[in-house]
Amino acid sequence: MLEIKTVVMGVEDVRRAVEFWTRALGYVPRGEVGDEWAELVPAAGSGIALALDRSAVPVQEHPRVHLDLYARDTADQAAEVERLLALGAERVDWDLYPEDPDFVVLADPDGNRFCVIDPTH
Numbered sequence: 595m596l597e598i599k600t601v602v603m604g605v606e607d608v609r610r611a612v613e614f615w616t617r618a619l620g621y622v623p624r625g626e627v628g629d630e631w632a633e634l635v636p637a638a639g640s641g642i643a644l645a646l647d648r649s650a651v652p653v654q655e656h657p658r659v660h661l662d663l664y665a666r667d668t669a670d671q672a673a674e675v676e677r678l679l680a681l682g683a684e685r686v687d688w689d690l691y692p693e694d695p696d697f698v699v700l701a702d703p704d705g706n707r708f709c710v711i712d713p714t715h
Contacts, residue, residue, distance in 0.1 A: 604649030
């Protein structure tokens with residue numbers, strides 16, 4: 595049986611991405627951080643790793659794959675969105691929002707889209 599252990603994300607600037615995602619997720623680098631590649635793992639131990647791979651491919655406006663980050667509830671979602679914006683994320687003017695969304699679309703400093711989800715919505 596296969597299992598997902600690492601999600602790989604293309605970024606323009608690996609070191610900038612490491613700075614953002616370590617602070618956003620509470621992850622730490624596993625091994626050396628280079629200009630071409632870095633792997634981040636949960637500081638608390640087990641979980642899905644996030645690898646950052648330098649890429650010259652432009653960011654997709656509507657990516658086929660993205661991260662969903664789950665908050666605890668509506669208030670936590672709002673607080674997390676503000677925290678991530680303070681870390682360098684940007685709001686995305688998402689044209690595909692449903693009428694009453696349970697998610698907020700943000701972009702990391704490299705423009706990669708991700709969602710902050712309210713599971714209680």
